[in-house]
Amino acid sequence: MTETHVIDAKDTIMGRLASYSAKQALLGMHVDVVNIEHAIITGNARKTYADYKQSAERGEPTHGPFIHKSARELFKRAVKRMLPTNQRGREALERVKAYKGVPAALKEKTAMTLENANVSKVPNTKYVRVQQVTKYLGGK
Numbered sequence: 001m002t003e004t005h006v007i008d009a010k011d012t013i014m015g016r017l018a019s020y021s022a023k024q025a026l027l028g029m030h031v032d033v034v035n036i037e038h039a040i041i042t043g044n045a046r047k048t049y050a051d052y053k054q055s056a057e058r059g060e061p062t063h064g065p066f067i068h069k070s071a072r073e074l075f076k077r078a079v080k081r082m083l084p085t086n087q088r089g090r091e092a093l094e095r096v097k098a099y100k101g102v103p104a105a106l107k108e109k110t111a112m113t114l115e116n117a118n119v120s121k122v123p124n125t126k127y128v129r130v131q132q133v134t135k136y137l138g139g140k
Contacts (some may be wrong), residue, residue: 004030008111009039009098014130016117018078025092028082033098034111037071037131040119045128049136056137057088070138071130072098 005024009017017039021031041048056067068074075098083089099106119127134140 003076004032004109006032006106006111008035008113009033010035011114011119012039012114013117013119013122013127014039014041014075014078017114018075019082020114020117021096022026022079022092025079025095026088027097031096032106033096034102034106035076035099035100036075036098037129037134039071039075039115039130040127041130041133042122042127044126047131048128048133052133052137067137069134069137071134071139074130074134082094 007017007021017033021033024031043118052067055065056069059065061099076093076096079096080089080093102111
């Protein structure tokens, strides 16, 4: 049985969390990320909203790219872009799971936090939470 990492995403930079998750998945580990709606995206809030809005409106209704409006899917998309585009990358993406909140099956496991990806590492206070971005895009 392969090892499973449970990571708490509260006050964690989403890009660094996605990078760590992708690396662990490529090594064969299973990664469960909880509280993904409380992860943060660094940068100016207005620019972040505009970038995600532009990505969501790109293309046509019948052709991609299809940008999902849930926190789980935004995170999975970030991880997918950090993986190779071959069979190994697809298998690694299946080993990464993201959850909004903490599911009952993972309540008894201790969730680790990534110290090098904490919001305290940001030199300024410009950031926005993933939950706010999904709400701006029209998600729940």
